[in-house]
Amino acid sequence: MEKKPFGCLTVPGLITAVLTGLVVLAVGLLRGGVLFSPGPLNAQAGALIGSVTSHADLSGRCTACHAFFWQRAAMADRCVLCHTDVDVQLQDPSTLHGDQFSKKPGISCRYCHPDHLGVNAPLTDMTRVDISHQTFGYSLAAHQHQADGSPFACKTCHVNGYTTFDQTICTTCHQQIDLIYTQAHLKAFGESCLACHDGIDTYNHNFDHGKVAFQLTGKHVPLDCGACHSGARTIADLKATPQACSSCHAKDDAHQGQFGTSCGTCHSPDGWLPASFDHSKTKFPLTGAHLKLDCIQCHTNADFASLPADCFSCHAKDDAHKGQFGTSCGTCHSADAWLPASFDHSVTKFPLTGAHVSLDCAQCHKNGVFTNLPADCASCHPDPSFHAGLFAGIRCDRCHNTTIWSPATFNQSHPNSCGQVTCINHENATCRECHTVNLSTANCLKCHDSNNPVEGGGGD
Numbered sequence: 001m002e003k004k005p006f007g008c009l010t011v012p013g014l015i016t017a018v019l020t021g022l023v024v025l026a027v028g029l030l031r032g033g034v035l036f037s038p039g040p041l042n043a044q045a046g047a048l049i050g051s052v053t054s055h056a057d058l059s060g061r062c063t064a065c066h067a068f069f070w071q072r073a074a075m076a077d078r079c080v081l082c083h084t085d086v087d088v089q090l091q092d093p094s095t096l097h098g099d100q101f102s103k104k105p106g107i108s109c110r111y112c113h114p115d116h117l118g119v120n121a122p123l124t125d126m127t128r129v130d131i132s133h134q135t136f137g138y139s140l141a142a143h144q145h146q147a148d149g150s151p152f153a154c155k156t157c158h159v160n161g162y163t164t165f166d167q168t169i170c171t172t173c174h175q176q177i178d179l180i181y182t183q184a185h186l187k188a189f190g191e192s193c194l195a196c197h198d199g200i201d202t203y204n205h206n207f208d209h210g211k212v213a214f215q216l217t218g219k220h221v222p223l224d225c226g227a228c229h230s231g232a233r234t235i236a237d238l239k240a241t242p243q244a245c246s247s248c249h250a251k252d253d254a255h256q257g258q259f260g261t262s263c264g265t266c267h268s269p270d271g272w273l274p275a276s277f278d279h280s281k282t283k284f285p286l287t288g289a290h291l292k293l294d295c296i297q298c299h300t301n302a303d304f305a306s307l308p309a310d311c312f313s314c315h316a317k318d319d320a321h322k323g324q325f326g327t328s329c330g331t332c333h334s335a336d337a338w339l340p341a342s343f344d345h346s347v348t349k350f351p352l353t354g355a356h357v358s359l360d361c362a363q364c365h366k367n368g369v370f371t372n373l374p375a376d377c378a379s380c381h382p383d384p385s386f387h388a389g390l391f392a393g394i395r396c397d398r399c400h401n402t403t404i405w406s407p408a409t410f411n412q413s414h415p416n417s418c419g420q421v422t423c424i425n426h427e428n429a430t431c432r433e434c435h436t437v438n439l440s441t442a443n444c445l446k447c448h449d450s451n452n453p454v455e456g457g458g459g460d
Contacts, residue, residue: 218269354402
């Protein structure tokens, strides 16, 4: 009995199979592999790469993306031939593509970018992507839920694709939370939110100023950030804000810069006024009645730095001496009180002694004259008529003293004769015992009756 081949393994069957394979292969080669396509390519136009703007422009050229099975190149190798920017990112773990490839070695582009799903189907599928948002400079720690309480999704912020972000979305969302604050914030710091914000609120209203060089105390604590950081648009701007008091308080400086910019010497964050100035550190320490004065009583016309320190500059109007003693008021007056004054007459050419000590100044210094007064006694004590001019030119203090003017002690050499009578034993007599009327005549008879000697008296 003749044996027959198994099934289709006959010569005609084999020939048919070969012809069918050749037809399929020819059609695949000639029609771009349309027989093997799982669906149409994405036709959404993007940036021009080479001569195409979408994958659909590659229809019929399967080998642009798919290598033959006998070739060593993978499809991902074909992707980066067009997407050269992605090829660069793959070498940098800080980029989106570099981050994903470093986490998942051997991952293929189509893991996130599937195609053949339709002309309008998205080319990016992020559902299987594990992205550490903080790697790219922005954490999602503070963005777990939207204003309405619903969770954030990638498309909530990345409405125009995952590689771009429109910062107006920040404004739209935050205005729903607090419209007034958001508008004020935009006015103060601009609309480039990502220039300062990192998603973990490093720079927000709860920023710990105690960790930086300029710590907030006193009335600085409740200030809005924009009050000091006006015009700041970046973190660098925030850090570059000047820390000198005068940078904010120049407008409050009543001294018009005369004291420089070290406002903290007198002012404190607890309040710009009242200020506390340590006058003891200046060339004019305050003592006595000066301590109670208001600053403006001396510092008129906002002059604080160039005032003279001598008494006379302020007390010229109080000078009863009209400048006769110069400007060294402190010689007699003190800071405790302008009056009474204390003058040390012992340092002058006329020291006060005896009854002169208790005299009022005006008794000698008439008409406000205090200098160039004569120091001789006669200028105040004119020669009495009793002297009859006999002592002209003789200093009064030869007989008188400052303790008491009268009685005086005669200390002059008496003439040897009183008229025709020689004076003997009269040494202890006072002038008035003999000169009862004046010094030019002597009344001898007061002691000598009828020219008879008196016991103990002298004879003629």
